[in-house]
Amino acid sequence: MLRQYELIERVKEYDPDVDEALLNRAYVYTVQKHGSQKRASGDPYFSHPVEVAGLMTDLRLDQTSIITALLHDTVEDTLATIEDIEHNFGKDVARLVDGVTKLSKIEQMPENERAAENLRKFLLAMSEDIRVLLVKLGDRLHNMRTLHHIKKPEKRQRIARETMDIYAPLAERVGMYEYMREMQALAFEQLEPDAFATITGRLEQIRKQDGQQVDAIALKIKQALAEAGLQVEVTGREKHPYSIWKKMAERHVNFEQITDIFAFRVLTENVEDCYRALGVLHTVWQFLPGRFKDYVSTPKNNGYRSLHTSLIYENSMRVEVQIRDQDMHRRNEFGLAAHWAYKQADHADGQVGWLRDLIEIVDASHDAEELLEHTRMAVYQDRIFAFTPKGALFQLPKGATPVDFAFAVHTDLGAQTVGAKVNNRHVPLRTVLDNGDVVEIIKGKEAEPQMSWLGFVVTGKARASIRRAVRQKERGEVAALGKKLFEEIADRVPAKIGKKAVREAVKRLDLDDEEALMYAIGSADLDDLEVMEALVPGCTAEFALEEPDWSKRDRAISIRGLTPGVGFQLAECCHPVPGDRIVGTRKPKEGVEVHTIDCLTLASGIDSDWIDLQWGKRSHGAIGRLRVTLYDRPGTLAEMAGIFAKNHVNVKSLLQTHLDHPFTSYEIDLEVQDLAHLTRMLSALRASDAVAQAERM
Structure with missing residues (x-):
């Protein structure tokens, strides 16, 4: 654990004008407030905020961030209040501590009951001051480093899953790749212990068999570039176990089939040398088509810049190479934190526009589960680039459609979308966009978002806005x-x-x-x-x-999944009743017809769109159709009528369809409450001596 004077010295190395007295006061405050509290490891609890503050010094953050890190758990875990923090350390520190504390409280709630309002406040604080997120990421990284001390495996799994789903993607979105990689590695060890052990074991075998292979390849790359007159630094490493496991899962292959387990980084003196180095490498070794990406001329949303390529080395070995200059490297590893460190926070502002999208998503989300779905969609990676006709660039997830693009440009444009052109050709709205597509959105003043769009949009912002x-x-x-x-x-x-x-x-x-x-x-x-x-x-x-008599009550049928204003009718072929699994079919310029999922008419094929539907809450009262075969003898029809009366159903129609002594068959339409009501009545019919057979049509 960092001692008080060590922390002060680390801050003074990059900020000689720091207020030492204030930092000392914050250090003593957190030690006193946490007192004798212990962590799962047995260490004093205050060691955690001190270590988080140390991580913030690695990022070269300002003293407000360092003090926030020292105090970030005091409101949550001690008797200190936000008012106390503001009185002792000022409004800025209190605001940041409050923002970090709100997210910590959310973590303690059951996943399906997370408070959308608290998360909204956190995102607002984060978008107004990204230091809230930077401190929270440092907090989570240190907690992951000490996760193995927690005894309960289910708690370790929950924290690891939360890290993998939320914090690692957030770190990636603000360009903090070092944090992202370490979080993923630590979470992977907890979530997939067998896979982690297998992959790390195989990597250890490779190191023992040829421990110098990485260094040898790095030297060859450096020599080839030096011969071309380029002064560069070259480093190599094995890919992280999680990265390898992810490739195995995506490609459906085993470890032996993964050929690109080595990655190399080339650091040049300037941007021009990046492209010169790329040309040299592509001349000396064959490169893999489709694996080259230029993030220098077109940076990622988080500001990441680098050239990526894959080469075929000796014996058909594939190696990945990243080429960047020193300035890019510094900013790539620590993302927005680097902008803060070098007093360029204003330049970073454009890179957190996606946070404002998150706020819009939170406002539009109906419940906590929907909120988490949209938030995760908004922070995950694997992006493509698409352009407006005027050349404005937008980054979208792979699989994005023109509707996703429209909502990315502006919520109002998405809402008014009626059509799209991609590369000057009219295309369906569900068309998947490719890298570099030019997208023109056609809008209409009276247009409205359609429920059917949810079947193909992939961005959280689009889904939330449509819903x-x-x-x-x-x-x-x-x-x-x-x-x-x-x-x-x-x-x-x-x-x-x-x-x-x-x-x-x-x-x-x-x-x-x-x-x-x-x-x-x-x-x-x-x-x-x-x-x-x-x-x-x-x-x-x-x-x-x-006595409740459902036959005398008004029917109340509502269907969820329909676009508002679209009419529907219950299909005559299968007579769905509340409780059945249902789908809708819709033909152009017609309303929606509601069928049971196993309707024979659907099985025979219908030339129309299918819509996933559900019954509205408390839907009741529908027509069920039965085929009933009675024994052809006196009194059987009356006995069947008595069964209907005892079960409180109303006979809407009765048609004799077949007379074949000793049986008579009828098709009967009955008004029932729901599927359970209809099932109970069928059971009563089948139990009767008057009934030879009873089934639903």
Whole structure:
């Protein structure tokens, strides 16, 4: 652990004007506040924030960042408050500590209950001051280095998965590749221990067999470049176990089939020498077509710049080579942290625009699970480059479509998209873009995002924006329907309903406001009796004594997965009822027809689009069609009618289809509550001596 004077000296090496007294006060404060607290390793707890502060000095960050690192756990784990931090160390430190603390609290919640509001606040803080993220990444890296001290394997797995899913991609997106690689390696060891042991064992065997191979290849590369008059530094290494495992998984091959396990880095004096070195290497050795990438002329979103190529070395060995100058290398390894270190934070501002997209995604996300999905999509790598007709460059994930491109340019453009041209050719909106495509978006003033787009868009921003737009339109239409239904319900209540009664009903039902009440009524989340009871408590007592008779209730069918405003009808061929797995079919200029998933009409092939659908909450009341074969003797028809009556179903139609003594067959349409209701009635029919056979059509 760094001692107090050692930490101060490390900061003074790159910032001679640092306020030593303030740093000393922060060091003593964290030691006193954490007191006798211990880590899982048995070390004093304050050793952790001190080590995180040491990591920040490696990044050459300012004293505010160093103090934030020292104090980042005091609010979460001690009696200190944000107000205490502000009083003792100022508003800037308090703001950064608050931003880091909010994310730490989220980690402690169950994954499916993460607080979207807290995450939104964290992202806002992070976009306004990237140092919040830099300190948090240092915090996570040190925690991963000491993860093996935690005894519970399930806790180690949870932290490792969180690191792999969220923090390593975030480190990559801000260009901190050293952090990203170490986090991935440490997380991989916990998540895939067998694979980690196997790959590290094989790498050890390779080192023993030919320990000088990496150095020999690096020397050959340096000699070839020196002969061309280039002064360079060349280093080589084996790829990390996680990188190798990822290639094995992507290519579906074993370790022996991975030929490019060595990577080399060439550092030149300037940009021009990067391209000269590339030409020399491609002349001396054969390069692999399709494996060359120029991130110098077209940097990644995070500012990463380098030339990448793959060469075929002796004995058909493949080696990867990265070529960059010294300045690129410094900034590539530490990304945005390097911009802060060299007082160029303003130059880094364009590289965190994706954080603002994340904030928009958080605002548009419906629940915590959806939020995590969109956030992960937004931070993952594997990008392509696409251009507007005017030459503006946008980076998108592989698999992106013109709709993703439109939302990347601007949310409003995405919402108004009606068509697209790629390289001056009209293409379907679901077309996958290639590297270097020029994309022109065709928009319409009356256009709206379509639910069907969710079937092919791949960016978190596009998915979140589409869901929000569709949800808002649907909510407005459903709330309008709910208001009409509410007026009918209010007429049945034995009191005059005013604004006060509505406000009280909203409170009793634990809803946000009157609009939420109308939406709940329109979407059948609340039934009539619940609303009446909320308006006038006790007024539904007389209804509780009545036998429920579903045949006398209004049907309430709602379907999730449809574009708002699109009509639907339940298919006559299969008669779906609530509880069935359903899909929709849609032909041009027609509404949606809802079928059961195993409908024979679907199996025979329909020339139309399929839509994945679900029943809305509390959908009830639909027509189920049965084929029932009775014994042809007196009283059997009456016995079947009695079964229908006991099960509270309403016979909508009955057609005799076959008479073949001693049997009579009928096709019967019944109004039932749902699939469970229909199944219970079928069981009752099959148990009857009057029924030879009963099945659903």
